Amino acid sequence: MKLPVYDKTDKQIGEIEVSDAIFARAWNPDLIHQIVVAMAANRRQPLAHTKQRDEVSGGGRKPWRQKGTGRARHGSTRSPLWKGGGATFGPRNDRDYTQKINKKMIKAGLYVALSKKITDGECKIIDTLAIPEARTRELRWVPKSTLLVPAAGNKDIFRACANIQKVKAVDAHSLNVHDILKFKNLLIDREAITNIT
Numbered sequence: 001m002k003l004p005v006y007d008k009t010d011k012q013i014g015e016i017e018v019s020d021a022i023f024a025r026a027w028n029p030d031l032i033h034q035i036v037v038a039m040a041a042n043r044r045q046p047l048a049h050t051k052q053r054d055e056v057s058g059g060g061r062k063p064w065r066q067k068g069t070g071r072a073r074h075g076s077t078r079s080p081l082w083k084g085g086g087a088t089f090g091p092r093n094d095r096d097y098t099q100k101i102n103k104k105m106i107k108a109g110l111y112v113a114l115s116k117k118i119t120d121g122e123c124k125i126i127d128t129l130a131i132p133e134a135r136t137r138e139l140r141w142v143p144k145s146t147l148l149v150p151a152a153g154n155k156d157i158f159r160a161c162a163n164i165q166k167v168k169a170v171d172a173h174s175l176n177v178h179d180i181l182k183f184k185n186l187l188i189d190r191e192a193i194t195n196i197t
Contacts, residue, residue, distance in 0.1 A: 003118070005125045005190055008141050016125055018193060025108075025115040035109040035177045038099040046097065050090030053078050059085070106177075107197075113180040114196070123186040125193065134159040142167055147183035149175060151191035172196050 001024055005014045053059070059078030066073050074081075080088040117123035129148060131138040134156035142148070142161070148169040150157045161167045170179055172188075172195035180186060188196075 003125050005127055007127050013127055016190060016193065022111045022196060023115055023118050025112045027116055027119075028108075028112050031105065031109050032112060032177060032181070035101060035105060036181065038101045039176070039178050041097045041099045044097040046091070046093045046095045048091035049093040050087035052090075053080060053086030056084070056086045109177045110175060110180075110196075113177045114186075117180060117186050122184060123188065125190055126187050127190055129157055129187065129189040130154055131156050131160060136160055136163050139164060139167065142187070143185055145184040147179055147186050149186070149188040149192050149196075151189040152195060154189070 001018060001020050002015045003018050003023065004012045005016050007013050053076065056078045059076040063074050063077050064071065076082075076085075078085045080086050114123065129150045139157070139160050142164070145166045146168075148157060148161060148167070149172050150169055152172070158169045161169050166183070168179065168183065170176075172192040175196060
């Protein structure tokens, strides 16, 4: 299929031939949902942590003898039954939330998301995203909520957009479903098309 190529003034200056396998996939919401949930789970850090009875300080001595007092038997004051004791079934920071995503699923999800952006008219191929210097003012023409995919070696654009809210630059090899869905607009450098695999 052919896609129009625009310049920085949003004027069409030509066309480019792209692969149907990447930019003409059918929408698959179930696949996209599974990938987004898995990516969120893989970023999750288990910070909440409670101590169990063996981790709470104290409680080494038996509070009273086993028999003869008339009271219930206890071996430690750090039992979950006691005030100041360990927690029962509390959150632990050693829990693993990661989910496995197959490489084929990641690739297919990326192509589906790109195709959806093309269908919705939210993805544009730009002739060049190169800027003369790494300054924020060079990206004044970029609309809000935009993901930029510059050509390989264009490092200035990463520094230029670092101070702009809702604008992010990502390498073509690092393009992922989460970033594509997070930003409304997607601008891809013409030279970066061949690096999207």
